Amino acid sequence: xxxxxxxxxxxxxxxxxxxxxxxxxxxxxxxxxxxxxxxxxxxxxxxxxxxxxxxxxxxxxxxxxxxxxxxxxxxxxxxxxxxxxxxxxxxxxxxxxxxxxxxxxxxxxxxxxxxxxxxxxxxxxxxxxxxxxxxxxxxxxxxxxxxxxxxxxxxxxxxxxxxxxxxxxxxxxxxxxxxxxxxxxxxxxxxxxxxxxxxxxxxxxxxxxxxxxxxxxxxxxxxxxxxxxxxxxxxxxxxxxxxxxxxxxxxxxxxxxxxxxxxxxxxxxxxxxxxxxxxxxxxxxxxxxxxxxxxxxxxxxxxxxxxxxxxxxxxxxxxxxxxxxxxxxxxxxxxxxxxxxxxxxxxxxxxxxxxxxxxxxxxxxxxxxxxxxxxxxxxxxxxxxxxxxxxxxxxxxxxxxxxxxxxxxxxxxxxxxxxxxxxxxxxxxxxxxxxxxxxxxxxxxxxxxxxxxxxxxxxxxxxxxxxxxxxxxxxxxxxxxxxxxxxxxxxxxxxxxxxxxxxxxxxxxxxxxxxxxxxxxxxxxxxxxxxxxxxxxxxxxxxxxxxxxxxxxxxxxxxxxxxxxxxxxxxxxxxxxxxxxxxxxxxxxxxxxxxxxxxxxxxxxxxxxxxxxxxxxxxxxxxxxxxxxxxxxxxxxxxxxxxxxxxxxxxxxxxxxxxxxxxxxxxxxxxxxxxxxxxxxxxxxxxxxxxxxxxxxxxxxxxxxxxxxxxxxxxxxxxxxxxxxxxxxx
Numbered sequence: 001x002x003x004x005x006x007x008x009x010x011x012x013x014x015x016x017x018x019x020x021x022x023x024x025x026x027x028x029x030x031x032x033x034x035x036x037x038x039x040x041x042x043x044x045x046x047x048x049x050x051x052x053x054x055x056x057x058x059x060x061x062x063x064x065x066x067x068x069x070x071x072x073x074x075x076x077x078x079x080x081x082x083x084x085x086x087x088x089x090x091x092x093x094x095x096x097x098x099x100x101x102x103x104x105x106x107x108x109x110x111x112x113x114x115x116x117x118x119x120x121x122x123x124x125x126x127x128x129x130x131x132x133x134x135x136x137x138x139x140x141x142x143x144x145x146x147x148x149x150x151x152x153x154x155x156x157x158x159x160x161x162x163x164x165x166x167x168x169x170x171x172x173x174x175x176x177x178x179x180x181x182x183x184x185x186x187x188x189x190x191x192x193x194x195x196x197x198x199x200x201x202x203x204x205x206x207x208x209x210x211x212x213x214x215x216x217x218x219x220x221x222x223x224x225x226x227x228x229x230x231x232x233x234x235x236x237x238x239x240x241x242x243x244x245x246x247x248x249x250x251x252x253x254x255x256x257x258x259x260x261x262x263x264x265x266x267x268x269x270x271x272x273x274x275x276x277x278x279x280x281x282x283x284x285x286x287x288x289x290x291x292x293x294x295x296x297x298x299x300x301x302x303x304x305x306x307x308x309x310x311x312x313x314x315x316x317x318x319x320x321x322x323x324x325x326x327x328x329x330x331x332x333x334x335x336x337x338x339x340x341x342x343x344x345x346x347x348x349x350x351x352x353x354x355x356x357x358x359x360x361x362x363x364x365x366x367x368x369x370x371x372x373x374x375x376x377x378x379x380x381x382x383x384x385x386x387x388x389x390x391x392x393x394x395x396x397x398x399x400x401x402x403x404x405x406x407x408x409x410x411x412x413x414x415x416x417x418x419x420x421x422x423x424x425x426x427x428x429x430x431x432x433x434x435x436x437x438x439x440x441x442x443x444x445x446x447x448x449x450x451x452x453x454x455x456x457x458x459x460x461x462x463x464x465x466x467x468x469x470x471x472x473x474x475x476x477x478x479x480x481x482x483x484x485x486x487x488x489x490x491x492x493x494x495x496x497x498x499x500x501x502x503x504x505x506x507x508x509x510x511x512x513x514x515x516x517x518x519x520x521x522x523x524x525x526x527x528x529x530x531x532x533x534x535x536x537x538x539x540x541x542x543x544x545x546x547x548x549x550x551x552x553x554x555x556x557x558x559x560x561x562x563x564x565x566x567x568x569x570x571x572x573x574x575x576x577x578x579x580x581x582x583x584x585x586x587x588x589x590x591x592x593x594x595x596x597x598x599x600x601x602x603x604x605x606x607x608x609x610x611x612x613x614x615x616x617x618x619x620x621x622x623x624x625x626x627x628x629x630x631x632x633x634x635x636x637x638x639x640x641x642x643x644x645x646x647x648x649x650x651x652x653x654x655x656x657x658x659x660x661x662x663x664x665x666x667x668x669x670x671x672x673x674x675x676x677x678x679x680x681x682x683x684x685x686x687x688x689x690x691x692x693x694x695x696x697x698x699x700x701x702x703x704x705x706x707x708x709x710x711x712x713x714x715x716x717x718x719x720x721x722x723x724x725x726x727x728x729x730x
Contacts, residue, residue: 002062004051008052009158012152014042015154018143035130035143038143046123053112081225081231082307083109083568084108089104089105103163104161109567110368115154120376121287121375122293125284125287129282131534142182146179153293156168156172163221172297175293178193180280183280186280186505202271203263206260210261231307236308240312251311252312255305258302265294266297266356268352269329272349275348287386299371300371302319302359319357322360323354324360325353326350327470328350332621341389343416344381344385347381348378350476354455358370358459362458366455367455373548373549376545377544380542381437387534389413390534391422391426391530394529412498415499416484421493427530429538432541433488437485440481441477441482443586444583449549449583452474456581457578457579478585
């Protein structure tokens with residue numbers, strides 16, 4: 001066990017090493033070698049993370065380099081405090097006045113669980129990507145980016161202070177930009193990458209302000225309950241009682257600024273708009289962002305700094321409201337989407353809302369539990385959608401569109417209206433996807449039931465309005481996931497005559513060519529293929545979607561409350577009423593979804609049943625409440641106007657001022673050149689030349705002949721006599 005505790009720092013280093021080797025060495029020219037290098041090092045990191053989790057779960061810790069056994073810790077009722085860490089390794093990093101800022105790793109139960117979840121999920125995504133990205137010419141670059149993305153999340157999970165946490169957080173922001181815009185040739189991907197980067201930067205600025213605020217008040221930003229740590233009880237008490245700006249306590253002000261980072265990173269309302277557009281990246285990127293990295297980081301941020309939030313209930317109230325609203329808001333939008341990945345994206349928004357709301361009502365264990373289970377089944381669903389899209393893109397009708405417009409072909413392949421009957425064509429994908437669907441819908445005994453039920457239980461006990469909101473969101477989750485699952489896997493295949501995506505960025509007529517090109521003969525018939533590497537990843541994740549709920553069963557006895565015990569927190573007890581209502585809500589949603597869509601879409605062009613019954617409502621939901629358009633008309637227009645005004649100021653004032661200063665400086669230079677050339681160069685040069693000429697002439701007088709000198713003397717005397725007689729003597 002000592003090996004895993006002592007070498008925990010290797011866990012983020014291994015994927016970072018993979019990224020560096022692929023980027024800086026000739027191996028980048030070998031696509032498959034790069035892919036397997038990144039995957040192999042991720043597997044090694046997974047082994048280390050699982051060993052570390054086993055050591056932490058066994059109560060082992062390193063103190064002064066020695067292996068010791070920690071006493072069991074269980075949270076008291078109504079209290080929250082992180083237990084003693086198992087590993088703290090710090091190095092002096094930078095002087096800060098009279099002290100030295102230290103950087104290092106801080107491993108406790110929460111960090112160990114996150115490391116295990118991230119490495120397992122990311123390894124599956126790496127393995128899946130080997131098959132999914134095999135034909136892409138930039139495969140090596142892709143694996144370099146996702147390895148760096150994972151390394152940043154792992155470093156963030158084990159960071160011992162908020163500055164190192166923030167540095168890893170920002171590296172993930174860079175990686176999300178690079179991966180969302182991986183198909184940078186497409187204008188839509190470039191726009192989505194910029195949108196994600198700018199939107200999340202808003203939250204990041206707030207987070208940075210919160211870190212600075214905390215440092216100003218606490219004199220440090222290191223995690224820990226001891227003196228000098230930001231969770232030290234006397235410090236938290238002072239932050240909660242002293243008032244800062246706007247009449248808020250320091251604790252509330254710091255917590256709300258930190259939560260701003262979560263709103264951006266975890267795509268909570270109103271900064272949610274970037275996440276659905278992030279689907280422009282390759283499907284494994286979507287799985288990585290939605291499951292193992294990026295959005296999970298925002299929830300983990302609040303969980304990691306939870307004692308500051310708990311110090312003042314004001315901040316927790318805001319967190320609960322934003323989370324519950326986002327959960328219901330995103331679930332309604334998912335009802336009216338047709339892109340298989342965007343439905344899952346809005347599902348992620350909704351599930352993140354569940355986690356954030358759970359933290360807001362004090363359900364720390366429930367939020368972290370759902371964060372872990374959701375990572376497994378959401379990665380499964382995204383990778384399953386990737387398997388479906390990969391197969392759809394090989395079909396004749398899609399291939400004809402691809403001949404004219406690759407992007408339109410991909411978007412057409414992602415439209416659930418163009419699918420149907422895929423359960424017999426893609427059997428492995430169907431069964432594993434079904435496991436993820438049932439977990440997300442909240443059906444017992446799948447993982448999502450246990451973690452979502454615990455969130456609903458905490459909301460039921462502490463905030464009934466939040467409970468009702470989350471229950472409505474859970475019901476809609478079952479509805480839209482049943483709609484998606486049924487239209488994709490059941491009925492007749494509708495892809496022979498698909499609804500073709502109209503690419504707004506395509507040259508005029510190209511999309512129409514793809515749609516009308518039915519007179520072209522098919523070069524091949526239907527060919528449905530499931531890549532074994534993809535299947536392996538799906539099976540592993542499906543096993544967790546089925547069994548991960550056992551990590552924290554609300555039952556006394558062996559295996560029960562395992563995560564709560566690992567984290568040293570109070571264990572939730574099973575409430576048959578809440579659990580029964582949770583299951584009933586899920587079953588009712590599934591029943592409504594099946595009833596509404598069991599006979600829908602005989603052809604791809606048919607009208608959605610919800611659109612037929614409530615066209616106005618469907619249009620609003622399909623347009624995502626036009627939040628993007630609202631932002632474009634307000635913030636976007638204001639930004640564009642400010643940019644235009646600044647451009648005018650730049651050209652009319654700053655450019656002219658700079659150009660004028662340039663001309664003035666150029667004129668001064670000319671004057672200086674003239675002075676320098678005429679007086680400083682030509683003057684001394686002329687004097688020197690004259691001196692040399694005079695010397696040469698004087699030298700000629702020195703002949704060495706006495707008679708010449710007598711003539712010079714006589715001539716001089718004669719000249720002096722004449723001067724005396726005619727000038728002075730007159």
